[in-house]
Amino acid sequence: MSAELREQAKDAVNRLFRQRESKGFWILEHRADIHCILFHLLVVTGYVTAFFLYLHPDVAHIKNRTEMAAFVGASVLLLGWVSGINLGVNFHNHVHLRLFRVAWLNRWFGRLWAITGCWPSRFWFHAHVTVHHSDTLGPTDWTLAKRKPDGSFENHWKYSLLHWPWRYARHLWQDYRSGTHPAFRQDAPREFLIFCVLYSIPFWIDPMMGLLLWFAPHWVANILILGSGMYVQHVGCEAESDAHPFRTSNTFFSRFFNMATFNIGYHNLHHSFPHIHWSELPEFQPVVQRIFDANDASALRFGYFRATVELTLGGKWPAIRMRYPQYPSARPAEIPDSAAQAGAR
Amino acid sequence: MSMKKSSPVGGRQSRLYAVLRPVVADLGMLAGRSLFPLLTVMVIAGTVLWGPWVTMVVAIVVFSTASLLC
Numbered sequence: 001m002s003a004e005l006r007e008q009a010k011d012a013v014n015r016l017f018r019q020r021e022s023k024g025f026w027i028l029e030h031r032a033d034i035h036c037i038l039f040h041l042l043v044v045t046g047y048v049t050a051f052f053l054y055l056h057p058d059v060a061h062i063k064n065r066t067e068m069a070a071f072v073g074a075s076v077l078l079l080g081w082v083s084g085i086n087l088g089v090n091f092h093n094h095v096h097l098r099l100f101r102v103a104w105l106n107r108w109f110g111r112l113w114a115i116t117g118c119w120p121s122r123f124w125f126h127a128h129v130t131v132h133h134s135d136t137l138g139p140t141d142w143t144l145a146k147r148k149p150d151g152s153f154e155n156h157w158k159y160s161l162l163h164w165p166w167r168y169a170r171h172l173w174q175d176y177r178s179g180t181h182p183a184f185r186q187d188a189p190r191e192f193l194i195f196c197v198l199y200s201i202p203f204w205i206d207p208m209m210g211l212l213l214w215f216a217p218h219w220v221a222n223i224l225i226l227g228s229g230m231y232v233q234h235v236g237c238e239a240e241s242d243a244h245p246f247r248t249s250n251t252f253f254s255r256f257f258n259m260a261t262f263n264i265g266y267h268n269l270h271h272s273f274p275h276i277h278w279s280e281l282p283e284f285q286p287v288v289q290r291i292f293d294a295n296d297a298s299a300l301r302f303g304y305f306r307a308t309v310e311l312t313l314g315g316k317w318p319a320i321r322m323r324y325p326q327y328p329s330a331r332p333a334e335i336p337d338s339a340a341q342a343g344a345r
Numbered sequence: 346m347s348m349k350k351s352s353p354v355g356g357r358q359s360r361l362y363a364v365l366r367p368v369v370a371d372l373g374m375l376a377g378r379s380l381f382p383l384l385t386v387m388v389i390a391g392t393v394l395w396g397p398w399v400t401m402v403v404a405i406v407v408f409s410t411a412s413l414l415c
């Protein structure tokens with residue numbers, strides 16, 4: 001039965017995939033990726049603006065340390081917020097499907113992209129694609145929350161606070177030393193050196209500014225945004241198996257959330273078919289919705305931020321999932337014609 | 346909204362609508378997809394206009410609202 005579900009989903013997705021036209025534009029592989037570039041450039045603009053105002057406090061009417069603390073606090077919160085999305089969602093898109101048709105541009109844009117989240121781009125690729133996607137929730141997936149003997153997940157905040165950079169660093173070091181990932185072992189020293197040079201630039205300009213307006217937002221980005229995101233994407237789920245091929249991830253249907261975060265809420269679809277471009281996930285979702293439902297895949301009607309709030313207020317996962325189920329799935333009016341035809345065939 | 350061809354201005358409006366609609370939709374989507382960093386830049390740069398305390402309050406309001414809305 002489940003093998004059938006898997007084949008049905010593959011058939012439906014591949015049929016729709018074949019109907020697609022090439023959406024390349026100039027040096028971009030997909031014209032929608034202009035959104036990714038704009039998002040990243042705005043994040044960089046945010047950092048540059050904050051650095052400028054920190055170095056020229058008179059311009060921002062900052063007259064004493066208390067006022068500077070207020071400015072830094074606001075900047076850390078906002079920059080951390082968008083940096084987390086920029087790395088965990090936006091750069092994540094580039095990791096799966098490269099933005100540019102030019103190899104060196106992909107490499108260097110990626111390096112400059114990932115430093116706004118305090119990551120060497122190659123390290124993030126290894127953690128996400130080589131480790132996380134290849135064995136989601138399996139025994140070798142060290143990117144996710146640990147599980148207790150009863151199968152439940154460790155506390156959300158414990159995971160977020162311990163994972164970056166501590167557990168990540170330990171596992172990356174182990175993978176580097178083990179020799180089981182020769183490509184990573186070969187690239188890691190060079191990529192780490194490039195990262196150190198690029199990441200140190202704000203510290204050379206002003207060490208305190210580097211700490212407050214560069215490192216501190218990255219801490220917020222990795223702990224509060226990325227940690228929470230990784231947690232809610234997979235909490236309560238299970239590794240892919242013959243019995244349950246589509247229970248590795250939770251789907252989040254909030255339209256506003258998906259509009260503002262590159263459709264990352266369609267996470268079960270993304271994990272099942274990572275070759276689908278982020279901008280096309282809503283088109284593919286109705287095609288497989290019925291199949292996901294048949295496999296009792298989890299889907300909720302809000303986004304990651306609200307899920308994090310619910311968890312922080314003491315909610316437990318299965319209860320949250322039951323309290324906020326998805327809206328009626330695959331509403332006919334929302335299914336694009338092409339998707340409906342592909343799904344029906 | 347559909348216009349009848351017999352309407353004195355219907356045809357012209359429809360053509361204008363047809364031309365502008367995708368442009369406005371694309372610009373809207375461009376702004377929507379970049380809403381969060383756009384707000385971030387505006388709030389941080391806005392410190393020049395309204396000072397650090399308002400920036401802090403607005404930052405907390407923006408972050409809290411986003412957390413509740415999505």
